[in-house]
Amino acid sequence: MDENYRFSYFSSSLKTTVGVGPEQEIGKSRLDIAANAEDREFWQPHVDNLLRRETFRNFTYPYRHKDGRTRWFSISGQPVFDEDGAFKGYRGVGADITTEHEAREQLAAALEELRAANVKLETQNMLFESAIDNISQGLCMFDGDRQLMVCNRRYAELYGLPRELVQPGTPLQMILAHRVSTGRYSGPDPQAFLENRMNMVASVVRTETIDELKDGRVYLIAHAQLPDGGSVAIHDDITARKRAEERIAHMARHDALTGLPNRLLLRDKMEEALARGEDGDEFAVLCLDLDNFKAVNDSLGHPAGDSLLQAVTRRLQVCVRETDTISRLGGDEFAILQPGPNAPERAATLARRIIEVLGAAFTIEGQQVVVGASIGIALAPHDGAEPDQLLKNADLALYRAKDDGRRTYRFFETQMDINQQSRRALEMDLRQALITGEFELFYQPIVSFASGRISGLEALIRWRHPVRGLLAPGEFVSLCEEIGLIVPIGDWVLRTACLQAAQLSEDIRIAVNLSPVQFKNPGLVSSVLQALYRARLDPGRLELEITESVLLLESEDTLAALHQLRDQGVRISMDDFGTGYSSLSYLRRFPFDRIKIDRSFIADLEKKSDCLAIIRAVSSLGKDLGIDTTAEGVETETQLKVLMMEGLTEVQGFLFSPPLPFDEIRELLAKAEKTVFAA
Ligand code: C2E
Ligand code: MG
Numbered sequence: 001m002d003e004n005y006r007f008s009y010f011s012s013s014l015k016t017t018v019g020v021g022p023e024q025e026i027g028k029s030r031l032d033i034a035a036n037a038e039d040r041e042f043w044q045p046h047v048d049n050l051l052r053r054e055t056f057r058n059f060t061y062p063y064r065h066k067d068g069r070t071r072w073f074s075i076s077g078q079p080v081f082d083e084d085g086a087f088k089g090y091r092g093v094g095a096d097i098t099t100e101h102e103a104r105e106q107l108a109a110a111l112e113e114l115r116a117a118n119v120k121l122e123t124q125n126m127l128f129e130s131a132i133d134n135i136s137q138g139l140c141m142f143d144g145d146r147q148l149m150v151c152n153r154r155y156a157e158l159y160g161l162p163r164e165l166v167q168p169g170t171p172l173q174m175i176l177a178h179r180v181s182t183g184r185y186s187g188p189d190p191q192a193f194l195e196n197r198m199n200m201v202a203s204v205v206r207t208e209t210i211d212e213l214k215d216g217r218v219y220l221i222a223h224a225q226l227p228d229g230g231s232v233a234i235h236d237d238i239t240a241r242k243r244a245e246e247r248i249a250h251m252a253r254h255d256a257l258t259g260l261p262n263r264l265l266l267r268d269k270m271e272e273a274l275a276r277g278e279d280g281d282e283f284a285v286l287c288l289d290l291d292n293f294k295a296v297n298d299s300l301g302h303p304a305g306d307s308l309l310q311a312v313t314r315r316l317q318v319c320v321r322e323t324d325t326i327s328r329l330g331g332d333e334f335a336i337l338q339p340g341p342n343a344p345e346r347a348a349t350l351a352r353r354i355i356e357v358l359g360a361a362f363t364i365e366g367q368q369v370v371v372g373a374s375i376g377i378a379l380a381p382h383d384g385a386e387p388d389q390l391l392k393n394a395d396l397a398l399y400r401a402k403d404d405g406r407r408t409y410r411f412f413e414t415q416m417d418i419n420q421q422s423r424r425a426l427e428m429d430l431r432q433a434l435i436t437g438e439f440e441l442f443y444q445p446i447v448s449f450a451s452g453r454i455s456g457l458e459a460l461i462r463w464r465h466p467v468r469g470l471l472a473p474g475e476f477v478s479l480c481e482e483i484g485l486i487v488p489i490g491d492w493v494l495r496t497a498c499l500q501a502a503q504l505s506e507d508i509r510i511a512v513n514l515s516p517v518q519f520k521n522p523g524l525v526s527s528v529l530q531a532l533y534r535a536r537l538d539p540g541r542l543e544l545e546i547t548e549s550v551l552l553l554e555s556e557d558t559l560a561a562l563h564q565l566r567d568q569g570v571r572i573s574m575d576d577f578g579t580g581y582s583s584l585s586y587l588r589r590f591p592f593d594r595i596k597i598d599r600s601f602i603a604d605l606e607k608k609s610d611c612l613a614i615i616r617a618v619s620s621l622g623k624d625l626g627i628d629t630t631a632e633g634v635e636t637e638t639q640l641k642v643l644m645m646e647g648l649t650e651v652q653g654f655l656f657s658p659p660l661p662f663d664e665i666r667e668l669l670a671k672a673e674k675t676v677f678a679a
């Protein structure tokens, strides 16, 4: 039913059950099809249930069948809410129980008759026997001494009772003992089961019990006491109905692809944990996001993406304890609820473990795929007293983890919430900045070992914010990428850099950084060519710097764009080499003109011997492949000497000059005409 309690969906079995197809019933409400819609007293409790959005079970009502007869229906259902908790209607199952209903009524009438006539039950007549053998439920009556008075065929069937145990006078104890010995009892302890049932028959006035038997079957037992001290019970096998209900309940609260709990179920579990937390217990919520999922999905296709998510789920399951709950929130987002003491330490340990485990390559459809994960952690009750608050805060911490370089985890801090708000302000400012011309290009010289002179400039964007002053790219570029603004800004950088380069000496090369997001835009190649053309700049003077993450997209389009640019004479260099994934393989995928070794290797050059080993390897690889090599971030003379000895082609860094505004760089170039940097 939809949110207005109108039928919106039926399974195909509707036609066989009620004789009409879904098309005739959809849009109607239940009262439209009931045979007793005018009976307000009958319907009010059910209507109240619905209005309160409660689950209902085995509600029985009369239905007017197309053949004119009244049939009885038993329905069960539960409310459905969307991710935001908005009510979306009801989902449920119904069964035609007319035969049972009529048999029950007959039985009630027969019992009434018997009682009225004060006939002893041992002498019941044929009418009664046939009446009770006709119902599809098991029926039994015991006297005040807990001895069987009568039972029907179905009762014997339900419990596999042999003929001698269904004779009048059989003690209940013997029947129960037989049930225990054949496994047809419920609960963990057979002795407790026996005692409970012996008691129930003797003393409980009226009850309905659901018995989940050891073999998986589910029986509904309605038990009532008789005035003379005996008791009567109806046993109904509701296994099928129960399974259908369970399946529906499961579907509503689990993710179909991975079988993991979904956001709804996670929220419930968090509520429970928060309620327990009133005794001082804490717990952690970890939000996890795959670093590279979209690229896999885009390049290998959705079925591969699905198998990857399933593989990720399996790895996650190995990391957690039984008491932890893993949930898939959607897309490549997962959350883990981790109860227990020492929440901060345990959450950090789990996060490290997950990052390590998910960092290893996956084999999907025969291909090696590397994704990696970032994790944000919120601690309850400290970081929030509501599930949504905790999830939001864990999410903010996740953003931070991603900003801090991915494949890492961060705990939530109050500052992040404030940051989130200032981010929104920044986003609005950014959109304005392009229009009001607040961006500038700074240039940093690149010096060649061969000539000892400046051979090129790297254009580095700056934002002259009216309030916050001059901002470096680290403060806004990733936000530009997220909101897609990097495409027009990137175009502006290309145009400006080409125009300014055209004003400089012809032996000065100009390097421009490109974001991976710009490669998703099919207009990239023509943007570059137009910028060159408008500035009348020789394509050989333009160098485009890309990072490995561009090739990670592994798309044919990206490679084609790079080749087109290179065919026009533009040079392509790999920036920040060594910080990414499996670097060497990318060098095979595209013929780069230059490798720029990331400045972290240069900074640690003197401290860590492996940095030197890597620099040496890249330098000799560059020589063998005919690729130039540039060291970034050179700050000291010692570094410079080592790099020269290792045979790098060029260097760039504060040792020579920081990035400078265009006018200052012109002056520097004029002076440098005469200067040879002494190595
Ligand atoms: P990058 O391409 O690796 O640029 C080099 C960065 O290292 C620059 O930071 C530069 O100021 C800094 N640097 C240079 N020499 C030294 C040194 O000796 N020591 C230290 N510690 N740092 C040095 P900046 O300007 O903040 O740029 C950061 C990153 O932002 C760049 O890294 C680049 O990836 C990106 N970026 C800059 N401009 C643009 C742009 O126009 N478009 C795009 N998409 N990205 C840009
Ligand atoms: Mg660069």
Ligand code: MG
Binding pocket: 575, 576, 596, 598, 599, 632
């Ligand atoms: Mg770099």
